[in-house]
Amino acid sequence: MKRLTLRARLTLVYGGLLLLAGIVLLGVTYVLVDQRMPQPMRAELPDSATVVTRMPTSMEDLDKIRMLIQDVQSEAKRSALESLLTQGGLALVVVSAAAVVIGWLVAGRALQPLHQITGTARRIAGADSAGRGLHERIALTGPRDEVRELADTFDQMLERLDRSFDGQRRFVANASHELRTPLALNRALVELAVSRPDAPDEVRRLGEALLSVNERHERLIDGLLTLADSESEVTERAVVDLAEIAAHVVEQVTPGHPGVAVHRSLEPVRTVGDPVLLERLVFNLVENALRHNVPAGGWVRVRTGQVAGRPTLVVVNTGPVIPSYDVETMFQPFRRLSRERVAGTRGFGLGLSIVRAVARAHGGVAEAEPRPDGGLTVTVTLPSSTP
Numbered sequence: 261m262k263r264l265t266l267r268a269r270l271t272l273v274y275g276g277l278l279l280l281a282g283i284v285l286l287g288v289t290y291v292l293v294d295q296r297m298p299q300p301m302r303a304e305l306p307d308s309a310t311v312v313t314r315m316p317t318s319m320e321d322l323d324k325i326r327m328l329i330q331d332v333q334s335e336a337k338r339s340a341l342e343s344l345l346t347q348g349g350l351a352l353v354v355v356s357a358a359a360v361v362i363g364w365l366v367a368g369r370a371l372q373p374l375h376q377i378t379g380t381a382r383r384i385a386g387a388d389s390a391g392r393g394l395h396e397r398i399a400l401t402g403p404r405d406e407v408r409e410l411a412d413t414f415d416q417m418l419e420r421l422d423r424s425f426d427g428q429r430r431f432v433a434n435a436s437h438e439l440r441t442p443l444a445l446n447r448a449l450v451e452l453a454v455s456r457p458d459a460p461d462e463v464r465r466l467g468e469a470l471l472s473v474n475e476r477h478e479r480l481i482d483g484l485l486t487l488a489d490s491e492s493e494v495t496e497r498a499v500v501d502l503a504e505i506a507a508h509v510v511e512q513v514t515p516g517h518p519g520v521a522v523h524r525s526l527e528p529v530r531t532v533g534d535p536v537l538l539e540r541l542v543f544n545l546v547e548n549a550l551r552h553n554v555p556a557g558g559w560v561r562v563r564t565g566q567v568a569g570r571p572t573l574v575v576v577n578t579g580p581v582i583p584s585y586d587v588e589t590m591f592q593p594f595r596r597l598s599r600e601r602v603a604g605t606r607g608f609g610l611g612l613s614i615v616r617a618v619a620r621a622h623g624g625v626a627e628a629e630p631r632p633d634g635g636l637t638v639t640v641t642l643p644s645s646t647p
Contacts, residue, residue, distance in 0.1 A: 471555030
């Protein structure tokens with residue numbers, strides 16, 4: 261059962277109180293008027309001598325006159341009281357209806373600051389990512405009452421959250437940039453040691469292992485930087501062909517996985533966004549689909565086109581069976597499936613989280629659905645290049 265809104269409940273309270281007060285007032289008025297009005301006259305019979313000398317009327321005629329006077333007085337009193345109830349009740353109905361209308365307007369006016377607070381909170385909650393939208397403020401004006409204090413407290417909380425999220429993003433970006441330099445230096449030193457002609461085989465094997473570890477760390481840093489950039493607002497936008505980006509990425513990634521067949525169905529479709537971030541989105545999707553596949557006989561399908569008038573990228577692959585409750589977990593940073601952690605497969609759990617962050621930064625949506633036979637279907641919907 262749907263409950264009434266606060267505005268409707270306040271209106272009913274205002275109207276109900278006024279109606280109750282009017283009924284009480286009308287009842288008190290009725291009792292006072294009834295008591296103040298004169299009672300019907302009770303005429304006393306005169307003695308026989310007076311009757312004979314003053315009025316030559318019989319006793320029966322006097323009784324009739326007395327009863328007539330009492331009836332007239334009673335009828336006048338009853339008519340006055342009924343008129344009071346009828347006209348007072350009609351006036352009470354009119355005043356109550358006007359009170360309901362006025363109460364509705366007054367309640368709406370009183371609840372307007374709460375609607376402003378609710379609207380701001382709803383816009384922040386509906387933002388594309390957790391830290392976006394926190395720059396908004398209620399900035400409620402008016403007297404410093406309880407609602408104003410609530411709005412100011414809410415603004416202070418938003419300001420602290422905004423600073424916290426900005427500091428977190430800056431820390432990730434700065435730390436990633438600072439870590440790139442020593443990793444690049446380590447790679448250069450190891451490559452120099454391995455490339456020496458007199459380097460023994462043990463040194464070469466050790467150098468190759470160190471280069472592999474260094475490459476893994478570099479990929480982690482690049483993923484953190486991309487994630488930090490995609491969580492921010494996209495400022496540089498250009499019209500790009502999603503099919504062209506997908507074809508370029510497939511040509512780059514496919515040679516590293518010769519055991520997986522790649523099927524392409526690339527229909528030209530244009531979208532607006534950052535070309536670098538969009539290329540990273542497609543790269544992560546295709547690379548994940550190739551890496552997390554069956555050992556033999558696997559395939560990947562990459563499809564671009566328009567769905568409901570919006571550019572869409574769909575990547576489907578074969579692979580292990582994924583429970584439906586694990587799908588959303590895969591979109592969280594540093595979260596992987598339990599069997600991948602046990603098996604020790606390479607990956608940091610940033611691939612799909614970067615995909616969703618980039619899609620949201622462009623005003624799009626990234627969703628995944630497990631296939632019954634194993635594997636995953638990932639669909640990315642982006643905004644069109646035309647309004």
